[in-house]
Amino acid sequence: MNLSRPFIERPVATTLLTMGLALAGLVAYFLLPVAPLPSVDMPVIFVQASMAGASPETMSTSVATPLERHLGTIAGVNEMTSSSSTGSTRIVLQFDMKRDIDGAARDVQAAIVAARADLPTALRSNPTYRKMNPADQPVMILALTSDTLTPGQIYDAASTILSQKLSQVSGIGQVQVSGSSLPAVRVDLNPRALFKYGIGLETVRAALSAANANAPKGALEVGPKRYQVYVNDQARTANDFKTLIVAYRNGAAVRLQDVANVSDGVEDIRNLGMANGKPAVLVILTRQPGANIIETVDNVKKVLPVLQASLPPAVHVDVANDRTLSIRASVTDVQITMGIAVLLVMVVVYLFLRNGRATIIPSVAVPLSILGTFGVMYIAGFTIDILSLMALTVATGFVVDDAIVVLENVTRHIEGGMPRLQAALVGTGEVGFTVLSMSMSLIAVFIPILLYGGPIGKLFQEFAVVLAASVLISMVISLTTTAMLCGHLDLKHGEGKQGWLLNASERFFEAMRSVYTRSLGWALNNPRVFVFCFFATLGLTIFLFGKMPTSLMPAEDTGQIQGNIRADQSISFQLMQGKFQSFVQIIAKDPAVQSVVGFTGGGGGPRGGGTNSASVFIQLKPINDRGGLSTDDVVDRLRKKLTGIAGARISLMGARNFRTGGRSSDSFYQYAMLGESIEDLDKWVPKIVDALSALPEFEDVNSDRQDAGLEVQLSIDRQAAARLGISTTQITSTLYDAFGQRQVSTIYEDMNQYHVVMGVAPEFWQSPETLKDIYVSKAGGAVSGSQATAAVASTVTAPAGSTAAGTTADASADSRRNQQLNALVSTVSGSASTASALSTSKETMVPLSAFTSYGPGLTPLSIGHQGPFVATTISFNLAKGKTLGDAVAAINKTMADLHVPQSIHGEFGGNARLFQQNTGNMGILILTAIIAVYIILGVLYESLIHPITIISTLPSAGLGALIALLVARKFNDAIDLNIISEIGLILLIGIVKKNAIMMVDFALDAERRRGLTPREAIYEACLLRFRPIMMTTFAAILGALPLAFGFGTGAELRQPLGIAIVGGLMVSQLLTLYTTPVIYLYMDRFRLWAGRRWNRFYARLLGDPIQDAAE
The missing domain is CATH 1.20.1640.10 (Multidrug efflux transporter AcrB transmembrane domain)
Structure with missing residues (x-):
């Protein structure tokens, strides 16, 4: 047939x-859509919880552990890792490839709800989750700069306008705004001035908290017309708050500007972003698992002109990093x-x-x-x-x-x-x-x-x-x-004569x-x-x-490099800021670099943050414009240039299109150390890191274990505090007021909400010795009774056209008004002495040194878990000419040579794990x-x-x-x-x-x-x-x-x-x-x-x- x-x-x-x-x-x-590789993304969901001021140990034991206990029961979870730092816990759930990510997300939401009863009451809001992989490379980074606006104002525009709209773009899993924080009114208090007037930190906080009221006032109806009642009860700028009356002393008003420097600033001053040497706010876009990267970036580019038009004209938006170019x-x-x-x-x-x-x-x-x-x-x-x-x-x-x-x-x-x-x-x-x-x-x-x-x-x-x-x-x-x-x-064949090429090919074949x-x-x-x-x-x-x-996969030349800077765990933000700028300046001068952006400080978010770390993203020129040098060649050259900065090191790795796992790390490959106690890991992980660093197979060997952060340990003499009538709650509240960048009041605007941030002035938080200048008020500072009435009175009784924070009348006029109000209260209550509008006498101020002592100590900056175990991730890059097979063999041999106890075991993560499995x-x-x-x-x-x-x-x-x-x-x-x-x-x-x-x-x-x-x-x-x-x-x-x-x-x-x-x-x-x-x-x-x-x-x-x- x-x-x-x-x-x-x-x-x-x-x-x-x-x-x-x-x-x-x-x-x-x-x-047909276009992509770098077939979609091999594992379904990954990122869970985050925040509790301001909580230590890493508190976040680990009271937040991460109960969440992990509930999340670990979800079907299809093949890896669960967490990292807890100050005030933040981040959990990454990686599912089997056959698991539908939308179904997994519903299960995650149910587990979070079930875990709520086990979480601390101080956790004001439920943990949140997103369908994204925090270890994934950004698909695009936008750099926002301005010659006239402050970083806080730029951040406000990015967070209020760009972030919301970009989150709605198909394929976008996370929009992270970095490099600054929202605008805020900053109140930097002078503890000595407060002591002089006999005013406690709690009293100032109470006055600030009561200075803004955004509540219903009702309406008046006069005949056929209806009038909405409006009160100028909102203070919005630093100038509005400066004249706020916090107390009376000797018949004269003590205003906020008398005891503090009030300025328009940002919520978190320990934050810096840079783009090509200039201060910038960065908008970092990460795709959802499974989303087509080119379609996602194209969708973003379609809406960018519209979003640019909606920003203030002084804000310039540049695409600093585009992963789809290569x-x-x-x-x-x-x-x-x-x-x-x-x-x-x-x-x-x-x-x-x-x-x-x-x-x-x-x-x-x-x-x-x-x-x-x-x-x-x-x-x-x-x-x-x-x-x-x-x-x-x-x-x-x-x-x-x-x-x-x-x-x-x-x-x-x-x-x-x-x-x-x-x-x-x-x-x-x-x-x-x-x-x-x-x-x-x-x-x-x-x-x-x-x-x-x-x-x-x-x-x-x-x-x-x-x-x-x-x-x-x-x-x-x-x-x-x-x-x-x-x-x-x-x-x-035609009858014509064949050419020499055909004749030569015929002779060759014959x-x-x-x-x-x-x-x-x-x-x-x-x-x-x-x-x-x-x-x-x-x-x-x-x-x-x-x-x-x-090895697993060839290292593609994507023309992009990601760098992670890590400094000493006790470094201050001011010093870290300088080192970060030095790294960026050296990188920007390399002839192969087209642009470099980065940020340091902050915290939380899928990429974490901290005062001793920074991230940089480098876009290289097209390969022909960089003399044919590969990305790995440029990385080697930059490593040599960047070794001269003392007290900090940088890990550089070329971006890859094929990366598995949900761990974020300073280097590309991961090896997780799992143990039953933090003490065992603290003993053995440094030995393993040192041993691997000495081997020729590795570059950029480091660990995410940070257990040597400096702390000031305050020891309370409870008997002495009790005799003085001071509770532990008052002590911790005072410390938080002084050093926690505490958000004490909310400013309501049409498009966003902003905060008043209170703390002591910078010169009082730059040395432990300044603790002697901190006083605890026995009054406690609660916003209740007559004091609350007075705080509100100083705002509400202002005549029309004045600011919401008070009037500009002189002190005697304020005193007369206060006397009139006291007389009115006395008439209503029958006793002026029990209903004083504002305290007119000094509060009893007790120095911390009277019932505490302090000394230096060490504290972990982060605590990691993998499943039920305490975990630390060792990350590394491969040395030039070495393969992943060489590295795996070297690690196994090192673990055997060191005789690591059975209570600690290691396992590869990400691409290294996939290589070992296959x-x-x-x-x-x-x-x-x-x-x-x-x-x-x-x-x-x-x-x-x-x-x-x-x-x-x-x-x-x-x-x-x-x-x-x-x-x-x-x-x-x-x-x-x-x-x-x-x-x-x-x-x-x-x-x-x-x-x-x-x-x-x-x-x-x-x-x-x-x-x-x-x-x-x-x-x-x-x-x-x-x-x-x-x-x-x-x-x-x-x-x-x-x-x-x-x-x-x-x-x-x-x-x-x-x-x-x-x-x-x-x-x-x-x-x-x-x-x-x-x-x-x-x-x-x-x-x-x-x-x-x-x-x-x-x-x-x-x-x-x-x-x-x-x-």
Whole structure:
């Protein structure tokens, strides 16, 4: 049965169907989204809780632990980590890939509600959650600057306008505004002035708290009209608060400006953002897990002009960091690479066929196969990404194989004098089964990959489906469109004289064939030599596979660098600010840097924060503008420049498109240390960090354990405090008033709410010695009774047109007003002495030193958990020329050498964990692929023997790939055995056996139809199939050659695949032309011997007397 007959006989229908396929694929191409890699994001949810002023220990025990207890019961959680710092707890939940993130989010919300009863009452609001991965790189960073506005005003615009609108953009998971904080009225109190007037901190706080009232006032109705009651009860600026009366002394008003410096500032002064050396507010955008990064960034860019128009004109918005620039460039370069591969394949076909008309036929098959594959990608929900385009680039080298096999066989009959139509029918009938065998066995290679799980399986699966679809479509096209064109196009050589290039190619081919004819005869006469070569190749392949340096993924050159600065844990913000600026200035001067932004201080948020840490984001110039230097080269250069800043260090790592796990760390790879107590970790983690730092495999080794922050430990003499009538609550409240940047009042505006922040002046919180200037008032400062009345009175009784904080009348007028009010209160209550509006006598002020003592101490700045264990994450980068396999082995050896106790155990996280989990799986995957190919070939040939002959070509391909990778590593130490090069090894299983199929299929047909002996049949098959074998092999090599050369953005990701394929094809082509026919003969002898043995066994089993007599 000839499947091609109806298509050959109906050229119009075949042409129309072909055009329909091409049109559908073209439409699908423009509808496909673009991405860096297939979506392999694990569902991750970030939970955050805040309790102002709480220590890391308090947050860990009272907030993190109960939340973890409830969150840990959610189905599908495979990793839960937390970090607790001052006033903040951050928990990251990572789920199985099969878990729906929306369903997981509902479960997280339910767990938070269930945990609320176990959380402290001081936690004013429920913990919040977001569908985002805090370890993910930002997709975009906006830098907001102004020549006239303050950072607080810029932050206000960013937080009020930009943050809300950008959060609504599809794909955005988190909008973090950094570099400053919201505007606030700052009240910097002078403790000495307060003591002079006998006013406690609590009294000032009470007055400030009562100075703003935003409550319903009601309405008046006068006849037909209604009047809303309005009171100027809002103080909004520092000037409004300066004249606020906090007390009376000797009949005169004591105003806020008498005891404090009141200014318009920001809520948190320990915060700084910079963009290219200028103060800036940064808007950091992170995508949701699974969101398409390019679509997300494009959506943001669409709304930016509208948002810019809604900001104050003085605010300038610049895109300081765009992660999609390198992705777009890389995708474009892969498309160019694919185009070059198609042209090279066409050149090979033309040089071998030496016929322009014949070359048109496979030239049509290649774009048709690619366009058809776009249609399959659209239906499957895939993206145009680096891996899918790599698959199509490689496919150009062997989707043409089927067309070449059909075309070459039909051309052979035409050159023998057969009419075109008859030659097409006969030729396609002869090779139809060969084409089917080649394609189906190649598709069989990908069956195990489709069943592979996890992020690696997700990467493999899209690559495999794209390749399988292109092979399947090329098979259909070769048996339909190619067959039809062969029957209706004149494929005879023209009579004109051929050019020198075609003549040279013909002479070269004939010379190769002549050499092969003579050497093949010698090989068949000396089969043991090539049997030895086969087993030597197999052994060497296994040996090299075990010795190859290994890693997870090649490090792409994204043109972006992330830096994490860490200083001494006891550093002040003022000193940290200077060091941060020094780092930024040095980075900005590097000629390869296009922009650098960063921030320090703050706290909370998905990226944490603190006075001793800072983050920088570096955008490099395009690779051609930086002298061809890779991102890793620039990182090495910057490391050397940045080592001179004393007291701080910076960890630099190139941004990656493939990153798993939910841990945030200073370096790219993580190794978590888990223990039952903080003390054990504090003892062993520094030893491990020091040991790893001394090894040549590592750079930027550090730990997130911060246990050496300085603290002032106040010890209360409770008996002395009790005798003085002072409670512990009063003491802690006073300390918080003085040093906690306490938000004591709310200012209500139309678009946002702002706060009044109270504390002592900076000169009183810069040394522990200033504690002697802090006094506790025995009055307690509660806002109640007459004092509250007085505080409000100082606002409400102001005449119309005055400020809300008081009047500008002189002190005597205030005193008269107060006396009048006291008289009124006395009339109502019957006692002026018990209802004084404002205290007119000094409060009893007791210095802290009277009942406390203090001394220095150490305190942890953060506490981490992983599951039920206390955890510390050691992070590291790889030294130049070292692989992840080297690092994993070094860590395991270090842990064994240090004899770390069993109470502490370590486990890899993120990409390192994924690498460790998949170590050894590739060998199983390759073996499974070989078994799948064997089964398919056995079914197709109805034989257990001949599939062994065909797959005997595989060791030579593996050897060639490994040798090519080792040679390439001599010139580029980034080349190793990773996911991409392993994909090449699996592909070789499907590619190289095509040559053996063409030989074996023709030889079996010659034995059956013409009665040739196995030696005659395989000898003739090798010679007749020599041209298509050489054509398909050269086409595959040249199709992968542009990948192997590795030019353009993102070439690091593509190069290992091309090198593995080119090396494997070259070696396998050289060896299998001889080993395949030799093994074919040995397998045929084995088949006959096994048949005889089976017949004897069967006869004895049945008790056949004739067979027994014959023996």
